[in-house]
Amino acid sequence: MSNAPLSTGEREDRLLDAFVQLADTLVDDYDMVDVLHELVSHCVRLLDAAAAGIVLSDQRGNLQVLATSTEQTRMLELYQLQTSEDPCWDCVHTGEPVSVADLGTEVERWPLFAGRALDDGFAAVHAIPMRLRRETIGALNLFSREPGPMPENDLRVARALADTATIGILQERAIHRGEVLTEQLQVALSNRIIIEQAKGVLAHADNLDMDDAFQVLRSFGRRRSARLSDVSRLLVTGAITARTVLDEQNLPM
Missing domain, CATH: 3.30.450.40 (GAF domain)
Incomplete structure (x- = not known):
């Protein structure tokens, strides 16, 4: 569209x-x-x-x-x-x-x-x-x-x-004389994997497509001024549940 x-x-x-x-x-x-x-x-x-x-x-x-x-x-x-x-x-x-x-x-x-x-x-x-x-x-x-x-x-x-x-x-x-870029890109690539896993957790938990799962995940992090990768890691490791994230999706920002 x-x-x-x-x-x-x-x-x-x-x-x-x-x-x-x-x-x-x-x-x-x-x-x-x-x-x-x-x-x-x-x-x-x-x-x-x-x-x-x-x-x-x-x-x-x-x-x-x-x-x-x-x-x-x-x-x-x-x-x-x-x-x-x-x-x-x-x-x-x-x-x-x-x-x-x-x-x-x-x-x-x-x-x-x-x-x-x-x-x-x-x-x-x-x-x-x-x-x-x-x-x-x-x-x-x-x-x-x-x-x-x-x-x-x-x-x-x-x-x-x-x-x-x-x-x-x-x-x-x-x-930092060139050392940070390589390290930063590798961290970003690792974070990307965690984010994809977290999207999958939410998609499976509430029958969402991956795009909607990402928006739910992102909104949850922004309510807490938390990094997307940090919230994703908490979800993937079980420190927070999919239901905790999903229950907030319809609340006003």
Whole structure:
């Protein structure tokens, strides 16, 4: 489903809020997975994109899915990383944006990825490098249901959001002579696994789909100003029960 069009004033207000929120988060002791989920959520709300996802490189240079706007997008991102032949892979390894306005014309170039994306209802994809100077640490991927180029203004906004997140991720490495980035990315990857397990616990407990389970989990953490990964770990280890989390989902924030 496409987003309802925003007026110029609404778009400017939401865009300002997005940058302020990202900046405020990145100067604090932040949870990278949660920040990147905020980034993909902003992209879907603000841009001509039906879905978004982020992949980052681990210390061995392997790409890992860190955040997606939907479970369907997460599975597609995982699939394209397994094939190693897709716009995201090209984007990260060249450090340059890759825009595909019509996936139907790229089946020969990326047969496995293009076929899967088309089957999932996506017609176009735009991969934007998460890069600072010569260092590319991942990519922001935007998926559209309709073929056609993404408006240039939207691409500029996406690049700016990706750059803001990239600077936040890399700044501590500069402070600590490069040691923090590898450690931070590994922590984020470990946290991602815990979050997926916690989503599964909630989904099984209340017959939820994975997207709804994630929103319930996230809301529970925000009520307590707790990190998403910390709440997930409590749930997975049994320190809190699924029912405790689920019983709060309809309470006012």
